[in-house]
Amino acid sequence: MSKIVFIGGGNMASCLIGGMLTNGFSSQDIMVSEPNEDSRKRMQSTHGVLTTADNLAAVSQADIIVLAVKPQIMGAVASPLAAKLEHKPIIVSIAAGIPVSALQNWLGQHLKIVRAMPNTPAMVQSGATGLFASQSLGNDQQAMIENMFSAVGYACWVAQESDIDAVTAVSGSGPAYFFLIYEAMLKVAQELGLDKQTASQLTLHTAMGAARLALTSESTPDELRKQVTSPGGTTQAAIESFQAQDLEGIFRIAMTSALERAKKMSDDFAG
Template sequence: MSKIVFIGGGNMASCLIGGMIANGMASEKILVSEPGAEARQKLSELHGIETTADNRAAAGQATLLVLAVKPQIMAAVVKDLATALGHKPAVVSIAAGIPIAALENWLGSEIALVRAMPNTPALVKSGATGLYANSLLNDQQKQLVDQLFESVGYACWVEREALIDAVIAVSGSGPAYFFLILEAMQKIGRELGLPEQTAEALSLHTALGASRMALESDATAAELRKQVTSPGGTTQSAINSFEQQGLENTFRQAMTSAVNRAEQMSEEFTS
């Protein structure tokens, strides 16, 4: 029986577990190793799964091993697991900034390894995840990885590991960009005289509606924007102001900064 084992039982792990079970995976096929007794109890009660505090014993049962611990402690955790993986499970890391080379250094070069970059909307089953694997991942393992991340939203594979940094800039960090825009729209809506709750509700529903239109339409984002931008109207005035202020270049600089930081983090783990 295939078994998905999580090392670390935090929010993202719990989200992925919930998604898998909601999509029909039997709870007995999932095991979580988590040091906190309270967290283990919460996971057991929430999902009806088995938990343990023994990382090595858990890893020894894995068909797919998901490393869901913070980057700062990943090296120590993974090095301790290396000798428990003689059965060669596929290993997935959801920690930002840790390259395949670092994982291979800690686990050896004969393990199928996957870097996954999910984002926080996965917590509400609306996530976007970028994936990259080394050459050892077989089709059956890839299918299981797809099943895992598609249970909480959209998932796609990139051909080069360096593109995971671009994934981080677009979708990994992306939710914060939208939250920042919402903050500004709500604040300015209040300045324009709207009650706080009204400004919040209007901006949130506008974001939701625009996203649904973009997802469900065959039109590009540029085409959809043009459809709602009447020449000489209020939207055209606002768009002109954004363009005059260099909005696209601001985004370019910000997203490039995210890529640069991701590259620096990778270098820190391989140096």
Template structure:
């Protein structure tokens, strides 16, 4: 098994590590770095992995290095690691807005680099991850990356780095959209007389069931919607209200703005 090191042990790294452990990855093959002793102890106790505050020593023998730090400090972290990496290691960045050109500049032009955009449902093995690699990334590297992200859900390779911004808008930020929808539906359910517990359970189970139907069905989401919309019924009335209030336009503006922000961040953090 490959030796895997996560630089940064925050929320996204924890989601991925947790999913990997649940899927049978050996804890002894995984190391995470974190600046504080309390964070290191949390990672050790929660996942049984190794943890340290020494990034350079951690990556010295790593086959796969996952950069899971905030974009604002990525340049400093990457440049500090560059000379410590194994020659045949592959580096995966899960930071939004950091281009491969910038990463190559900081890590070295001979480094195999993959940009990954996972999302937090990776923690419950239901993540969605878009991937893009530079030309130095071998098929063997890609297979190893696939193993990590397939272990925590669905992953796909996009055709161009620009499409990573679309991935960010669709699935990277997507869980928050659905959480907001669930939040609203639960609140309205309570206003209509349901208890908090019942409203939450009904909304969560409905979302889960609808997502599962969309995933396994040969029908498109539009067809599934039409199948449950009886003429003159309650569903038709609700959907008509969505249409009148411009729901589709709201989503289009929101997702486009997320993609645009990812592009802005790429320029902000370029060197």
């Protein structure tokens, strides 16, 4: 089995490791390198994985290195690792906005790099992750990396690096769009007379039910919408109001802003 080393043992590393362990990965094949002693102890007690504070010793043994530190410190953390990567492990970066070119500048031009963009529902094994590989991977390597992220939800490969910016605008930031809609529906549902608990449960179960129905149905989104919308009925009144205010246009502007921001962050790191 491949040795997988996480550099950084924070929230995202912990939720990935938790998912991996419940999906057939062995704690003996996973090591976390992390400077904070409390975080190391938490990793040991929660997941039973090996831990160290020595990034260089950890990566020299690794087949796959997952870079799971904050983007702002990635350069400072990654650069010293370059001297210990002659064995050419695969590098998986989950850091938002850091392009392959920056990672190769820090770590070495010859390395295979995978950029992964997970999202926060990974914490409850319901994440959505886009993956991009800088060079083609062996079938086993590709399957292993896909399994790591499938362990915390849905994972798919994208064809080009610029697609990762689109993934960021869709699913990386996407949970916040739905939380915003949740906030709005919760407030209005209470104004319409429901208590907070009832409003919250009805809203969230409706969101989950709509997502499940769409995932399992062969119908298109507009067919599903039309199934709920009888002519002259309550749903039609609401949908017409959304459309009169150009809901699609609002999303286009918002998601394009997220995409532009992701591109700008990548450009800044690319230098």
